[in-house]
Amino acid sequence: xxxxxxxxxxxxxxxxxxxxxxxxxxxxxxxxxxxxxxxxxxxxxxxxxxxxxxxxxxxxxxxxxxxxxxxxxxxxxxxxxxxxxxxxxxxxxxxxxxxxxxxxxxxxxxxxxxxxxxxxxxxxxxxxxxxxxxxxxxxxxxxxxxxxxxxxxxxxxxxxxxxxxxxxxxxxxxxxxxxxxxxxxxxxxxxxxxxxxxxxxxxxxxxxxxxxxxxxxxxxxxxxxxxxxxxxxxxxxxxxxxxxxxxxxxxxxxxxxxxxxxxxxxxxxxxxxxxxxxxxxxxxxxxxxxxxxxxxxxxxxxxxxxxxxxxxxxxxxxxxxxxxxxxxxxxxxxxxxxxxxxxxxxxxxxxxxxxxxxxxxxxxxxxxxxxxxxxxxxxxxxxx
Amino acid sequence: xxxxxxxxxxxxxxxxxxxxxxxxxxxxxxxxxxxxxxxxxxxxxxxxxxxxxxxxxxxxxxxxxxxxxxxxxxxxxxxxxxxxxxxxxxxxxxxxxxxxxxxxxxxxxxxxxxxxxxxxxxxxxxxxxxxxxxxxxxxxxxxxxxxxxxxxxxxxxxxxxxxxxxxxxxxxxxxxxxxxxxxxxxxxxxxxxxxxxxxxxxxxxxxxxxxxxxxxxxxxxxxxxxxxxxxxxxxxxxxxxxxxxxxxxxxxxxxxxxxxxxxxxxxxxxxxxxxxxxxxxxxxxxxxxxxxxxxxxxxxxxxxxxxxxxxxxxxxxxxxxxxxxxxxxxxxxxxxxxxxxxxxxxxxxxxxxxxxxxxxxxxxxxxxxxxxxxxxxxxxxxxx
Numbered sequence: 029x030x031x032x033x034x035x036x037x038x039x040x041x042x043x044x045x046x047x048x049x050x051x052x053x054x055x056x057x058x059x060x061x062x063x064x065x066x067x068x069x070x071x072x073x074x075x076x077x078x079x080x081x082x083x084x085x086x087x088x089x090x091x092x093x094x095x096x097x098x099x100x101x102x103x104x105x106x107x108x109x110x111x112x113x114x115x116x117x118x119x120x121x122x123x124x125x126x127x128x129x130x131x132x133x134x135x136x137x138x139x140x141x142x143x144x145x146x147x148x149x150x151x152x153x154x155x156x157x158x159x160x161x162x163x164x165x166x167x168x169x170x171x172x173x174x175x176x177x178x179x180x181x182x183x184x185x186x187x188x189x190x191x192x193x194x195x196x197x198x199x200x201x202x203x204x205x206x207x208x209x210x211x212x213x214x215x216x217x218x219x220x221x222x223x224x225x226x227x228x229x230x231x232x233x234x235x236x237x238x239x240x241x242x243x244x245x246x247x248x249x250x251x252x253x254x255x256x257x258x259x260x261x262x263x264x265x266x267x268x269x270x271x272x273x274x275x276x277x278x279x280x281x282x283x284x285x286x287x288x289x290x291x292x293x294x295x296x297x298x299x300x301x302x303x304x305x306x307x308x309x310x311x312x313x314x315x316x317x318x319x320x321x322x323x324x325x326x327x328x329x330x331x332x333x334x335x336x337x338x339x340x341x342x343x344x345x346x347x348x349x350x351x352x353x354x355x356x357x358x359x360x361x362x363x364x365x366x367x368x369x370x371x372x373x374x375x376x377x378x379x380x381x382x383x384x385x386x387x388x389x390x391x392x393x394x395x396x397x398x399x400x401x402x403x404x405x406x407x408x409x410x411x412x
Numbered sequence: 413x414x415x416x417x418x419x420x421x422x423x424x425x426x427x428x429x430x431x432x433x434x435x436x437x438x439x440x441x442x443x444x445x446x447x448x449x450x451x452x453x454x455x456x457x458x459x460x461x462x463x464x465x466x467x468x469x470x471x472x473x474x475x476x477x478x479x480x481x482x483x484x485x486x487x488x489x490x491x492x493x494x495x496x497x498x499x500x501x502x503x504x505x506x507x508x509x510x511x512x513x514x515x516x517x518x519x520x521x522x523x524x525x526x527x528x529x530x531x532x533x534x535x536x537x538x539x540x541x542x543x544x545x546x547x548x549x550x551x552x553x554x555x556x557x558x559x560x561x562x563x564x565x566x567x568x569x570x571x572x573x574x575x576x577x578x579x580x581x582x583x584x585x586x587x588x589x590x591x592x593x594x595x596x597x598x599x600x601x602x603x604x605x606x607x608x609x610x611x612x613x614x615x616x617x618x619x620x621x622x623x624x625x626x627x628x629x630x631x632x633x634x635x636x637x638x639x640x641x642x643x644x645x646x647x648x649x650x651x652x653x654x655x656x657x658x659x660x661x662x663x664x665x666x667x668x669x670x671x672x673x674x675x676x677x678x679x680x681x682x683x684x685x686x687x688x689x690x691x692x693x694x695x696x697x698x699x700x701x702x703x704x705x706x707x708x709x710x711x712x713x714x715x716x717x718x719x720x721x722x723x724x725x726x727x728x729x730x731x732x733x734x735x736x737x738x739x740x741x742x743x744x745x746x747x748x749x750x751x752x753x754x755x756x757x758x759x760x761x762x763x764x765x766x767x768x769x770x771x772x773x774x775x776x777x778x779x780x781x782x783x784x785x786x787x788x789x790x791x792x793x794x795x796x
Contacts, residue, residue: 199583360769364760376748
């Protein structure tokens with residue numbers, strides 16, 4: 029069977045619609061999927077959906093297999109739509125091409141090629157030998173956008189990093205009295221929790237730790253499908269309040285404190301969370317190497333980190349251009365004063381410095397505004 | 413002829429399309445139209461456009477008359493689409509209802525009622541007696557949005573005020589070296605000139621006058637249709653540089669300096685522009701009453717003012733909520749530091765203060781973002 033390039037336009041729109049449904053399924057993936065990509069699948073026979081599936085967790089069944097399991101015997105003679113070229117090699121699970129053939133699938137439509145060049149087009153070959161037709165419908169861009177965290181982690185030594193701030197129109201994260209609850213509306217805060225939920229680690233600075241005493245939990249219905257993101261604190265001085273929520277037994281997920289020695293005995297004693305580790309990044313440092321922290325976190329298995337502040341830490345990440353995305357929730361408020369800028373009070377760039385951000389998404393959330401910027405500098409592979 | 417409420421839906425969409433063209437014409441109005449509203453018209457016979465017109469300048473012909481002049485004898489038996497109920501009284505020009513009847517127009521479609529309750533529905537009456545059918549197609553909202561400056565000025569003792577700033581993502585109008593050329597891209601600056609062109613006065617503070625030495629001209633092709641906006645400087649101290657562009661003979665349009673006495677003899681001597689006036693707002697004031705300036709300007713015939721900065725002046729307008737719209741051009745840049753906020757360094761509002769802005773328009777201009785906010789507080793008629 030040859031890779032077909034021409035299908036009639038009516039048919040194409042039907043195939044595309046099925047593929048879009050496969051992508052909807054892929055989007056159900058959680059932060060348990062890392063380091064794998066998000067993949068979704070749909071099985072269709074005589075125009076009816078017989079099975080659907082997505083990759084739910086690294087090490088568990090792939091999307092195709094989940095869809096086949098749901099379709100049961102109806103998979104025989106059916107079409108499979110899968111967002112990504114099926115795997116054809118033994119990894120954590122057996123090859124999907126085998127499962128597809130065993131289920132009696134007639135045709136396989138896939139939306140994107142494997143990002144690993146060694147495996148690319150191998151599925152087509154494997155399926156061809158089993159007399160299964162393969163059709164590529166070009167959703168490569170959709171897939172690459174969906175799997176940007178995965179793709180970044182394939183080649184980068186540091187995790188994908190998102191900076192997030194809720195600000196006033198004059199760019200501040202607090203009013204002149206230091207209050208920040210709440211700048212944006214309830215709906216914006218829910219949207220921010222959805223991003224938090226997809227991350228596998230949330231990074232904060234010492235000031236936020238001490239001042240806000242945050243729980244950094246995901247407060248959304250249906251969150252039990254996700255794993256609790258790690259809570260990561262960066263504090264050169266190690267002067268952290270000892271009665272903090274994040275040190276308590278109740279905190280779920282790993283807690284990592286990056287610091288410069290020594291950490292007080294009192295602090296160590298107050299760490300009641302068995303999943304808390306203190307990582308020394310060198311002695312007597314005024315500022316900890318953020319790149320060093322990120323490299324450590326990548327090695328420890330983190331792929332998608334969210335930096336929530338405070339302003340000083342956000343400013344450091346910005347100054348180093350050490351992030352992939354910037355998410356701003358902008359409330360129609362003015363605080364005034366000369367403090368509280370979301371990127372701290374250190375000088376960053378000048379009017380003449382080349383812009384390294386691309387405006388990627390704009391969304392109105394009630395009276396707030398959501399802005400999503402991509403760091404062009406960081407996302408340029410040659411600069412990783 | 414009775415006011416018709418039911419026309420078949422096909423016909424309605426055609427009538428609406430003609431009315432939309434009438435609004436396109438109305439939009440051609442310039443700052444010479446104030447204090448009149450923007451009005452546009454189209455004359456249609458047998459599906460063909462026979463004439464088009466808009467109100468070009470206060471005191472000159474109305475839109476309907478301009479369209480009739482273009483249509484010549486083709487106006488006979490034709491339909492007239494006009495954005496606003498035609499005038500039926502003698503004002504600066506004779507009543508349009510008379511011109512409409514004399515031209516032999518058969519039907520008049522209008523999109524909005526006269527905002528003056530005394531005149532409302534009078535056109536329908538006047539035309540009815542002349543056996544001309546009238547049909548109201550509801551474009552009232554479109555008209556009220558188009559003519560918001562006009563409507564505001566009908567009841568307010570101060571002109572319509574727009575605040576404008578080009579800022580970085582951290583809300584600054586200059587980098588830490590004080591440089592502001594250029595924060596936003598060329599296309600954003602062109603868009604800002606289009607707003608400047610529609611205003612009849614541009615307000616700046618003393619710092620901007622002294623530091624930037626701006627011309628405040630409109631640099632756009634086709635600008636000769638517009639009148640030069642006045643240049644208005646607010647300076648309590650009167651410490652203004654004497655070799656400033658705005659004081660030179662070349663400056664077109666009125667120049668108004670609001671100040672607190674005394675103004676130096678040197679400054680007075682250097683005013684080479686015969687259209688420059690110095691208005692004293694009281695002796696030894698630390699801060700001039702902005703409301704006083706605006707009241708003065710309204711009495712002097714100004715209707716639509718644009719405040720371009722600097723930050724201190726913008727902050728004062730914001731603190732007093734003394735504006736109708738806020739236009740922000742946001743560049744994807746970070747300057748950092750603790751100076752240069754677009755609304756100055758004085759404390760403004762707190763997290764708990766009720767928001768008085770409504771996000772009205774969002775537009776991406778290349779990599780910049782244009783945000784248009786309306787001041788709900790100011791635009792609430794009860795608060796004028």
